[in-house]
Amino acid sequence: MLGLSTGCVSRVPNPPDQAQVWVVATYSILGDWVQIVGGEHVKVTTLVGPGGDAHTYEPTPQDSVALHRAALAFENGIGFESWLEKLFVASHSAAKRVVVTEKIAPRKLISPSGGEEIDPHVWHCPKNAEAMVREIASALVECDPMHAADYRRRADEYIREIHTLDAWIGEQIATIPESHRHLVTTHDTFGYFADRYGFEVSSVMGAVSSEATDPAASKLAAVIDRIRAAQVPAVFAENIINPRLTEQVAKEAGVSIVPSLYTDALGPPDSKGATYLDMMRFNVRTMTEALR
Amino acid sequence: MNWLLEPFQYSFMRQALLASLLVGTTCSLLGVYVVLRRMAFLGDAVAHTTLPGLVIAYLNHWNLFVGAIVAAVITALGIGWLSRGQRLREDTAIGVSFSGMFALGIVMISRVQSYRDFSHMLFGNVLGVTTADLVGIGIVSFLVCAVLLLVNKELMLTTVDPLHGESIGLSAERMRYLLLILLALTVVTGIQAVGVVLTTALIVTPAATASLITRRLDRMLLLAVVFSACSSVAGLYASYYLSISSGGAIVLACTVLFGVAYLATRIHWRQLPAQYDAT
Amino acid sequence: MNQSPEFPHSHEEPWLPYSGRGHRDPRAGQPAVQVEHLSVRYRKAGSDALHAVSLEVAIGQRVALVGPNGAGKSTLLKALAGLVKPQSGHMALFGNPVGACHHRTAYLPQRTDLDWQSPLTVSDLVMTGRYVHLGWLSWPGQADRVRVRRVLERMGIADLAERQISDLSGGQQQRTLLARALVQEASLFLLDEPLNAVDEATRDVVDELLTQHTQCGGSVLVATHDLGRLMESFDSAVYLCEGQVESILPFGRDPLASLAPRPASSGASK
Numbered sequence: 001m002l003g004l005s006t007g008c009v010s011r012v013p014n015p016p017d018q019a020q021v022w023v024v025a026t027y028s029i030l031g032d033w034v035q036i037v038g039g040e041h042v043k044v045t046t047l048v049g050p051g052g053d054a055h056t057y058e059p060t061p062q063d064s065v066a067l068h069r070a071a072l073a074f075e076n077g078i079g080f081e082s083w084l085e086k087l088f089v090a091s092h093s094a095a096k097r098v099v100v101t102e103k104i105a106p107r108k109l110i111s112p113s114g115g116e117e118i119d120p121h122v123w124h125c126p127k128n129a130e131a132m133v134r135e136i137a138s139a140l141v142e143c144d145p146m147h148a149a150d151y152r153r154r155a156d157e158y159i160r161e162i163h164t165l166d167a168w169i170g171e172q173i174a175t176i177p178e179s180h181r182h183l184v185t186t187h188d189t190f191g192y193f194a195d196r197y198g199f200e201v202s203s204v205m206g207a208v209s210s211e212a213t214d215p216a217a218s219k220l221a222a223v224i225d226r227i228r229a230a231q232v233p234a235v236f237a238e239n240i241i242n243p244r245l246t247e248q249v250a251k252e253a254g255v256s257i258v259p260s261l262y263t264d265a266l267g268p269p270d271s272k273g274a275t276y277l278d279m280m281r282f283n284v285r286t287m288t289e290a291l292r
Numbered sequence: 293m294n295w296l297l298e299p300f301q302y303s304f305m306r307q308a309l310l311a312s313l314l315v316g317t318t319c320s321l322l323g324v325y326v327v328l329r330r331m332a333f334l335g336d337a338v339a340h341t342t343l344p345g346l347v348i349a350y351l352n353h354w355n356l357f358v359g360a361i362v363a364a365v366i367t368a369l370g371i372g373w374l375s376r377g378q379r380l381r382e383d384t385a386i387g388v389s390f391s392g393m394f395a396l397g398i399v400m401i402s403r404v405q406s407y408r409d410f411s412h413m414l415f416g417n418v419l420g421v422t423t424a425d426l427v428g429i430g431i432v433s434f435l436v437c438a439v440l441l442l443v444n445k446e447l448m449l450t451t452v453d454p455l456h457g458e459s460i461g462l463s464a465e466r467m468r469y470l471l472l473i474l475l476a477l478t479v480v481t482g483i484q485a486v487g488v489v490l491t492t493a494l495i496v497t498p499a500a501t502a503s504l505i506t507r508r509l510d511r512m513l514l515l516a517v518v519f520s521a522c523s524s525v526a527g528l529y530a531s532y533y534l535s536i537s538s539g540g541a542i543v544l545a546c547t548v549l550f551g552v553a554y555l556a557t558r559i560h561w562r563q564l565p566a567q568y569d570a571t
Numbered sequence: 572m573n574q575s576p577e578f579p580h581s582h583e584e585p586w587l588p589y590s591g592r593g594h595r596d597p598r599a600g601q602p603a604v605q606v607e608h609l610s611v612r613y614r615k616a617g618s619d620a621l622h623a624v625s626l627e628v629a630i631g632q633r634v635a636l637v638g639p640n641g642a643g644k645s646t647l648l649k650a651l652a653g654l655v656k657p658q659s660g661h662m663a664l665f666g667n668p669v670g671a672c673h674h675r676t677a678y679l680p681q682r683t684d685l686d687w688q689s690p691l692t693v694s695d696l697v698m699t700g701r702y703v704h705l706g707w708l709s710w711p712g713q714a715d716r717v718r719v720r721r722v723l724e725r726m727g728i729a730d731l732a733e734r735q736i737s738d739l740s741g742g743q744q745q746r747t748l749l750a751r752a753l754v755q756e757a758s759l760f761l762l763d764e765p766l767n768a769v770d771e772a773t774r775d776v777v778d779e780l781l782t783q784h785t786q787c788g789g790s791v792l793v794a795t796h797d798l799g800r801l802m803e804s805f806d807s808a809v810y811l812c813e814g815q816v817e818s819i820l821p822f823g824r825d826p827l828a829s830l831a832p833r834p835a836s837s838g839a840s841k
Contacts, residue, residue: 055409058539061532064304064419082412086420091304216402328689442708446589449699452689452736456751459652459678460703461589461670507735509690 021144023072023095026081027054028266029123030074030100030132032276037136037155041147045070050268053240054081064091072143073097074136078106080120098139100132107191121264124193126166129276130159165280172288173197180291184227184235186246189263202226204235204246220249227253234290238263239273258290299532304419309528311421311429312542315482316494316520318433321440322478323499324509324516325471328451331382334472335495337390338479339488341367343397346414351404356414357428357484364476367393372469418486418528418538425485432481436474447471448509490539494520497546501553519549589706597675601666603759603790604628604651609660611646611814620646622814623660628759628792633785633804636794638811644794645681647811648761651792652678664759674703677752678761682744687736693747694719694732700751715754722753727776742773749780760784762793778804 020043025031031046038044045066048054054076067073068091075081077099088097107119122128137155141148173181182200183190194201202223227235227249235250237243239260250257261283267273272282299305319335326334342360349359367389374385401410416425440447446467450457454464475495482491502515527542534541604627611621621643628634636644649655651662653670665672677700694716701715723729726746731739739747745765752760760781766774774797781791781804793805810817 056411058537059417059419060535061299061302061305061308061419061528061538062535065302068302068304082409083417083420086417086422089422090307090420091302445699445702445705445710446707448689448691448695449702451686452691452696453680453685453699455654455680455684456678456699458654459676460673461653462702463589503690507690507737508692509695512690 021072021140022066022070023074023140024066024070026073026075026084027264028052029276029279030076030136032266033129033133033158034074034136036158037133037151038140039150039154041144041150042140048081048265050266050271050274051239052265054264057081057083059083059087063087064093067091067093067095070095072139074100074139076120076122077101078118078120078122096139096143098135100135101128102135104128104131107195109188109191119188119191121189122192123276124190124263124280125196126162126169126280127196128192130162133159133162161277165277169197169280169284172284176288176291179231180233182227182230182232182291183287184223184232184246184249185261185263186236186238186241186243187263189238200230204249205241220245224249224253227255232291234258236261236287236290239267240264256290258286261286295533299529304421305528305532307421307423307426308418308538309524310426311418311485312490312494312524312528313521314426314429314433315478315486315491316498316524317517318436318478319482319491319494320498320502320516320520321437321513322471322475323495323497324502324512325440325447325451326475326495327499327503329471331386332496332500333383334386334475335479336492337371337386338364338368338472338476339483339492340390341393342480342483343394343414344400347397347400347404347410350410350414351400357480360480360484361476363393364480365473368472368476369469372465372472376465415483415487416485418490418542421485429481429485432477436478439470439474443467443470487539490542493543493546494523497543497550498523501546501550504550504553504557520546523549589703595667595671597672597758598666601663602627602629603632603665604792605661605663605666606647606651607661609647609650609662610658611643611650611655612658619658619814621650621657624811624814624816626809626816626819628790630758630790631785631788632806633781633791634793635805635808636792636811637796637798637808638817641813642811643814644811645763646814648678648763648792648794651761652676654678672759674755675757676759676761677755677757679748679752679763679765681763682741682748682767685744687739687744689736691736692733693728693736693739693750694723696736696747697723697750697754700754703755718754718756719750722750725753726750726780727772740770741767742769745769745773746776749777753780758789760789760791760793762791762795764794764796766795766797 020041021038022043023034023038023045025034025044025046027048028046028050031044034042035044047059047063047066048057064087067088070093073088073093073095075084075097078101088095101120101122104122109117109119123132133155137151140151144151178198181198182202183194184202184204186203187205188201188203190199190201193199204220204223232255234256235246235253236258237246237260239262243257243260247257262273262279266275266279273279300309323335326332342364345359345361345363346356348354348363349356371382371385371389374380374389375382421429446457446462449462450464450467457464457467479491479495482494498516498519499512501519502512505515506512523545524542527545528538530536530545531538531541606627607625609621609624610619612619624643624647626634636647638644646655650657651664651669653673662669664676697719698711698715701711701718705711705715720729720732723732726749728743728746728750731743731747736744736747749765752762765777769777781793785791785806805822807819807821809819
């Protein structure tokens, strides 16, 4: 009972000896952060687990149960979890929804049909990660003021680590010749990373959809041409998507394909990308080696 | 005992159950006629044909249901028109139409650069059924079932002896169009509420299972509804306890039921004296 | 005896309302069937299925339609039943256009035209004969069920009432179809090959039924291959070959039949 307070409404009473705040994080990267900031005061349920693709995720009843029981639901928003809205409403959850990307300057994309889309893959830029962690912290503080000091302290510690990461990435990137700073992945995910560290990005499949899985032939040809023109040494597969198409493109363009970067989800607990910091370091090391 | 009640203490599970029961009842009743008239894959076809309608409606911020219905009805009537007069068989007309329409939808999607997954925007999931959805499902189900009941005898006559029907002024073609339109309404409601895979399976499999067990129409209709209801319940329990997709679980339950019925009737017929005709 | 029937429009679309109401009564003094110069051509066919066919079936007559396969017998029956639209010529049933009296006309297609695998019982199938009187949104009542039971007894298949139609033999199927025609309480029977591949007992039953029917004032037009009993059973026979009437032969059992004016194969006689 101590864990719940007047800061947020929850109709589901936790068992009396349960002092934790029950929260839900929609995908693994968020789950990692929430666990770090919340520590032993929170019980986190992550919906889209390691290696999962949140774009095309199919929820199960346990997800609805978790939402129903939670006091806070952390989500990325910006259309990343298109399945969440109806699931949340149907689960009659009283959780407070926290869109952690609220304060982040969006990267816009103009589609051929004239509509405007916002790139949801914000976490690849450490500055954005910092903003998201701060959102998480303030939501937790508001919900559970009793442990506010703990949350703030942990958030600050973690953000210092993010700053270190940011600096380190900058150093690593500096070793890549400018002409090679071109990231080719399976889907459009590194937009914010590219903006921060001065990269060009291309992708084989563009946006991801479970209906339209093959890109237009012209698009593929354009990607191959760009790779050749930019003389990029390597393309990158991703942990969440079948790399077959990317392998084809690599072969056609005559470059090597580097095994999976962690893009939209963390890796399993025993892998090199089990936490956000691990994931970023692994990604950057791999990129640097391949593109040097 | 507690494990029986536990899932359904959550309102979303109760809503999911009600949605599956409603959609399942309508689909399986229609499914009996669809199976009898050898139009079994029509449900899947109609579901696929709604894609371009959905995409257009989505991009223009129109009502998705209306967009889907328009596409489905146009295709259903188009199939009817293509295959009239016996020049093109119905299954050929269906195959051509639905792959064409679906591909049109995919092409439209591919031109839109979007980070959203279209299938989630366009199709539903049984766990995401809200009370508002239930009202819509209820209305359509009631309508379709009422019509089926009211024209049951005309449907059967045009199934068994369309010529006789024609000779007394009952147009077999009009009945076919009516069936196609009812199917379009049911399929569109179903896929918006509980998704494509679940809707199309609920049309064919329970009806097919019922047709294995009985050869009387009234019993077939009743059994089809019972089977779809049992599969919905079993599937939801499985999905809850095994953390698997609910739609998929219900479909598998339907299929397992079919398998059991198939084996049971095989064994049963083998035990009967040889003079019985097993067909 | 024959006045020229009223032919409102020579290419009139068959008007067949499916309804318990709206049927016209037979016009007095008109033959059951009158066909004049009827031509039917199927789409994309090279030649006419029927060409300038003329014939007449008076009330109470039993007429056979004979000829080789493809002669057009089925087509003629279908045209009279309103299933096929003619290109030219006139048809009248009881003096009314085709379809106005379809409640009094029972058309029996060839047995193979039905989907016998459908999940119906014999009584269900026979009950469909009452639909023309019931129409939309009206369901068979006790009186209809009694009628169905009676005709099943008459056709000697009362014991098959609850049998699935998928379990019937050829003869049983034919008797079921005739029972349906009977329960419709039609006065004109248009039968397409009713004696095809049926057992002897069924032939007898059918024969007796048709005899009784004509004795009670009903009329029958039968397309048949069974030439064996032609002269005893039928009042006349119309020979069709390649869509045209080759000849019409009265069998003279009724001494007055030869005096009734008959249309020759070209032109009407009045």
